[in-house]
Amino acid sequence: MMYLKMYLLSRRAYSGLLFSQGSMATCLRKGKSLIKPCLCRNISLSCQRYTVMASWIIDRYGRNDVLRFTNNMMFPVIHFPNEVIIKVHAASLNPIDVNMRNGYGAAALNAKRDPLKLKSTRSEFPLTLGRDVSGVIMECGLNVSYFKPGDEVWAAVPPWKQGTISEFVVASGNEISHKPKYLSHIEAASIPYVGLTVWSAMKQIGGLNQDNCTGKRILIFGASGGVGTFAIQVMYYNKPSHLCKGIHYRWAFFTPSGQSLDEIAKLVESGKIHPVVQQVFSFSEVPKAFLKLEGGHARGKTVISVINKK
Numbered sequence: 073m074m075y076l077k078m079y080l081l082s083r084r085a086y087s088g089l090l091f092s093q094g095s096m097a098t099c100l101r102k103g104k105s106l107i108k109p110c111l112c113r114n115i116s117l118s119c120q121r122y123t124v125m126a127s128w129i130i131d132r133y134g135r136n137d138v139l140r141f142t143n144n145m146m147f148p149v150i151h152f153p154n155e156v157i158i159k160v161h162a163a164s165l166n167p168i169d170v171n172m173r174n175g176y177g178a179a180a181l182n183a184k185r186d187p188l189k190l191k192s193t194r195s196e197f198p199l200t201l202g203r204d205v206s207g208v209i210m211e212c213g214l215n216v217s218y219f220k221p222g223d224e225v226w227a228a229v230p231p232w233k234q235g236t237i238s239e240f241v242v243a244s245g246n247e248i249s250h251k252p253k254y255l256s257h258i259e260a261a262s263i264p265y266v267g268l269t270v271w272s273a274m275k276q277i278g279g280l281n282q283d284n285c286t287g288k289r290i291l292i293f294g295a296s297g298g299v300g301t302f303a304i305q306v307m308y309y310n311k312p313s314h315l316c317k318g319i320h321y322r323w324a325f326f327t328p329s330g331q332s333l334d335e336i337a338k339l340v341e342s343g344k345i346h347p348v349v350q351q352v353f354s355f356s357e358v359p360k361a362f363l364k365l366e367g368g369h370a371r372g373k374t375v376i377s378v379i380n381k382k
């Protein structure tokens with residue numbers, strides 16, 4: 073028992089170190105116990121090859137041919153004590169992924185990534201796209217108490233962070249939420265980004281809730297796409313008097329929020345909101361998934377089964 077405690081303490085103490093997390097990844101991937109013998113001085117070492125993972129990346133902005141698969145993407149590191157590492161089971165695509173591949177928002181996102189210009193390398197590349205994730209927590213930072221390794225979670229990772237079309241991703245504890253139990257990872261990955269966009273637009277910006285929708289009219293554009301299919305379900309549940317022509321508008325934006333996802337999870341679990349998945353692609357088919365999204369006429373979400381490597 074004493075030995076076990078010592079090991080756990082040393083694992084938490086080294087949670088920010090790349091080599092420690094690499095050894096954890098190895099254990100999980102091979103389905104072995106996470107508990108490994110302490111080596112000398114309580115330091116757990118792993119081979120260099122375990123510090124990398126499979127990922128779809130871009131090395132420059134451009135059209136679909138800039139997407140590149142690699143088995144050598146640097147394994148993500150916990151930099152802050154409120155962060156977790158998630159083993160990605162499924163990710164989904166949004167128009168922002170196509171736009172970011174093309175270079176959308178690069179200057180603003182780089183300013184957000186490194187506001188004080190402290191990094192020695194000025195480049196955001198190699199860059200992983202993908203905002204939505206459904207997966208399993210592999211490791212938690214020292215201040216994370218609400219989640220634990222092994223929890224099934226869903227999240228939308230903000231665009232200035234490395235994305236989810238990757239075997240593993242780091243997210244803040246504030247951005248993640250427990251995945252609704254009755255959804256598969258594929259279904260769960262279809263909701264966070266569009267759900268949080270609608271939540272931000274309707275609840276935070278529009279101030280709409282279940283009690284104040286009566287007599288209000290709401291116009292939803294692009295209702296067959298990811299945002300639209302979610303928005304219609306929320307509005308149906310809130311029951312405004314008409315879903316028709318609007319006369320007032322304000323801009324709203326996706327806001328990452330684990331807390332809002334908790335509320336969305338309750339609606340999903342009570343059967344009020346259903347995932348709308350149009351097509352699922354395997355991890356090897358990511359460029360095809362981008363082409364499909366770029367082709368327009370979305371009728372629900374495009375999801376990538378990251379654990380399906382075929």
Ligand SMILES: NC(=O)c1ccc[n+]([C@@H]2O[C@H](COP(=O)([O-])OP(=O)(O)OC[C@H]3O[C@@H](n4cnc5c(N)ncnc54)[C@H](OP(=O)(O)O)[C@@H]3O)[C@@H](O)[C@H]2O)c1
Pocket residue numbers: 166167168265266269293294295296297298299300324325326368369370371372
């Ligand atoms: N600012 C933010 O934070 C934020 C967050 C999420 C999404 N967005 C934006 O919101 C939009 C919708 O996102 P999404 O995820 O729902 O995309 P999506 O899944 O690709 O769906 C887009 C929908 O819009 C329809 N559409 C395309 N052109 C249209 C037009 N001119 N008039 C009316 N409908 C049109 C499409 O159907 P047809 O192609 O058949 O017309 C499709 O149903 C995108 O522009 C996205 O970039 C912004």
